[in-house]
Amino acid sequence: MMKCPVCGEDCVQYAHELLDTLDTVFSPCPACTPRMLDKQMPPPADLGIMEACTCEKRFIDNVFLEIYTLMVQEGLLNRGSPLREAGIPLVHPGFAMNQPPYLPRNSLLLLSRHVDKKTAEQLMREVPELRGVVKCGEFTPGAVDVDLVTPPRNYELLAGCDVRADIFYTQHSPVVLYKQQSLTHIEFPRGYDPKIVSVSVQLRHAMPRVFVDASSGVGTLGILGAISGVRHVILNDAWYAAAYWSAYNVEVNREHLLVEPVRFLKEYRELQEHPVMEEPLKVAEAEGAQKIEVYQGDYRRLGAVIPKEKPLLTVIDLFRKSDPEANRRILQEWRERVGGEAFIP
Ligand SMILES: [Zn+2]
Numbered sequence: 001m002m003k004c005p006v007c008g009e010d011c012v013q014y015a016h017e018l019l020d021t022l023d024t025v026f027s028p029c030p031a032c033t034p035r036m037l038d039k040q041m042p043p044p045a046d047l048g049i050m051e052a053c054t055c056e057k058r059f060i061d062n063v064f065l066e067i068y069t070l071m072v073q074e075g076l077l078n079r080g081s082p083l084r085e086a087g088i089p090l091v092h093p094g095f096a097m098n099q100p101p102y103l104p105r106n107s108l109l110l111l112s113r114h115v116d117k118k119t120a121e122q123l124m125r126e127v128p129e130l131r132g133v134v135k136c137g138e139f140t141p142g143a144v145d146v147d148l149v150t151p152p153r154n155y156e157l158l159a160g161c162d163v164r165a166d167i168f169y170t171q172h173s174p175v176v177l178y179k180q181q182s183l184t185h186i187e188f189p190r191g192y193d194p195k196i197v198s199v200s201v202q203l204r205h206a207m208p209r210v211f212v213d214a215s216s217g218v219g220t221l222g223i224l225g226a227i228s229g230v231r232h233v234i235l236n237d238a239w240y241a242a243a244y245w246s247a248y249n250v251e252v253n254r255e256h257l258l259v260e261p262v263r264f265l266k267e268y269r270e271l272q273e274h275p276v277m278e279e280p281l282k283v284a285e286a287e288g289a290q291k292i293e294v295y296q297g298d299y300r301r302l303g304a305v306i307p308k309e310k311p312l313l314t315v316i317d318l319f320r321k322s323d324p325e326a327n328r329r330i331l332q333e334w335r336e337r338v339g340g341e342a343f344i345p
């Protein structure tokens with residue numbers, strides 16, 4: 001059993017436990033009733049709150065109407081605000097869906113610019129579908145500056161827990177990626193992800209013995225490399241939350257990997273003391289027929305910890321894509337300093 005590093009409860013599951021639920025988690029029962037609302041408009045004034053069905057699920061728009069109504073009552077929104085002003089709804093788990101979800105308990109994270117702590121706590125008491133409430137802003141959370149000059153900014157968790165997972169499909173098994181949402185940029189998984197396809201092609205082509213995900217975020221591409229069977233995978237990110245969740249997600253998806261349980265060398269709270277690192281610090285490792293290591297550091301200093309074995313393939317997935325000239329320089333520098341094949345997806 002894994003404990004959540006944010007709330008200490010059982011709000012995280014191993015990959016198969018979560019994947020086994022996907023067929024039904026957001027599906028209606030025969031008695032469930034949808035009620036579509038226009039998000040661009042204020043909801044009609046006489047519209048009552050619809051309670052959850054006897055199956056305990058509720059159509060997402062109806063959950064959102066209750067959240068909106070409470071925020072209006074608390075003076076955080078005007079009665080004339082469009083419904084979508086209440087915030088961004090992120091479901092857990094997030095994956096490509098054909099129709100809007102019917103939400104079970106504890107499946108929705110609300111990100112809102114307008115919410116305050118008191119109302120967030122009230123929302124958590126009154127809206128059972130909520131998992132957590134985060135105050136967001138007009139910026140991207142986390143370490144988005146490649147040069148590590150601009151300090152990272154976070155959203156603020158006001159109530160509940162903001163750990164949730166997105167699911168990405170690969171040609172092997174689906175990958176489950178947990179994250180603490182107040183510290184991570186928002187992704188909306190679609191059924192087809194060009195970046196995953198392009199990295200899969202590179203992996204097949206290069207057949208590396210060592211694969212480096214130099215700017216790993218929560219670990220998507222590094223874990224893809226490990227699931228593809230690369231013997232030695234190194235994940236790295238300068239931002240502590242990215243490095244930590246990369247390691248966590250290796251453990252979550254370990255059933256598809258040939259390694260023993262991940263050994264965490266640092267706890268989440270320890271890493272918080274140095275949110276951005278330059279010298280690479282090993283935060284976790286897992287060994288077996290494969291070897292997986294996770295570092296927190298500036299990717300430009302990662303060469304020191306990369307073994308000399310070849311073939312070596314490196315993916316440098318920087319958050320802000322720079323111009324082609326800068327990309328060429330980044331790759332050129334990497335090849336000179338570290339060697340092997342390198343690409344920016
Ligand atoms: Zn939690």
Ligand SMILES: [Zn+2]
Nearest residue numbers: 029032053055
């Ligand atoms: Zn129902």
